[in-house]
Structures are given as C-alpha cells and as structure tokens.
Amino acid sequence: MALKRGFFLIIGLCSLILGLIGIALPLLPTVPFILLSAFCFARSNDRLHNWLVTHPWFSEGIHQWQSKRALSKTLKRRAMLMSCLSFTISIVIVPLVWVKIMLFTMMLILVFFLWRIPELE
Numbered sequence: 001m002a003l004k005r006g007f008f009l010i011i012g013l014c015s016l017i018l019g020l021i022g023i024a025l026p027l028l029p030t031v032p033f034i035l036l037s038a039f040c041f042a043r044s045n046d047r048l049h050n051w052l053v054t055h056p057w058f059s060e061g062i063h064q065w066q067s068k069r070a071l072s073k074t075l076k077r078r079a080m081l082m083s084c085l086s087f088t089i090s091i092v093i094v095p096l097v098w099v100k101i102m103l104f105t106m107m108l109i110l111v112f113f114l115w116r117i118p119e120l121e
Contacts, residue, residue: 005043007044008043009040009044009045012044013048015033015037015040016034016037019034019037031079034058034062035061038053038066060072061075068118068120070118073120076119080115083110083114084111087107090103091104091107
C-alpha cells in the first residue's frame, strides 16, 4: 500500500513539474500533465490533491474534467489559442526547417486532441 502511494506521489510530482514547465514551453502540454497530477494525488496525497483542485489556475478545468469528462467551450478555446500562440512563436524563432516542421506537426496533433475533447453544454 505504501509503495503504491509512493509511486503515485512521484508520478504526480513529476507530472506537476512537467505541467508547470509546459506553461512556458510549447513542447510540453500543460493540461494533460495537470490532469495526471490530479489523478495521482487523489491516490497518494490528500493535501496536494486539495491544493491542486482548489488552485485558481487549474481548478476549473480539473473539476470539469473529473465531473463531466468535458471542458467548457471557453476553456477549450483558450487552451487552443495559447497552444497555437506559443507554438507559432517557437516556429518563428527556431532557425532549422526540420524543427519548424516538427513543431507545426506537434501543434496540429495537440489542437486535434483538444478539439476532440467534448464540450460542456
């Protein structure tokens, strides 16, 4: 039991760190990592789970996902817009054509993933 909780705690912390880094870096998607953190913290650490689900930046999306397996249209649009904006900046800055193509491909995959998430009515 303690080993399982420790495993979920480590995965949750690593996921949270990657999600926070993903706020600034377009290569790391923030939302999936934060959702994974919430999942892991719910199984390992009540204090961290409570902090995450009440955090002003993440609480709305986590609550929507956990209760309805969907996101509001506004949150989805904001996620798509910010993702496209950060990827576009990276594509403009990067000098290598193959990296630009890779970034553009990753942006399309992420936008497609976000587009497929159901919307709340």
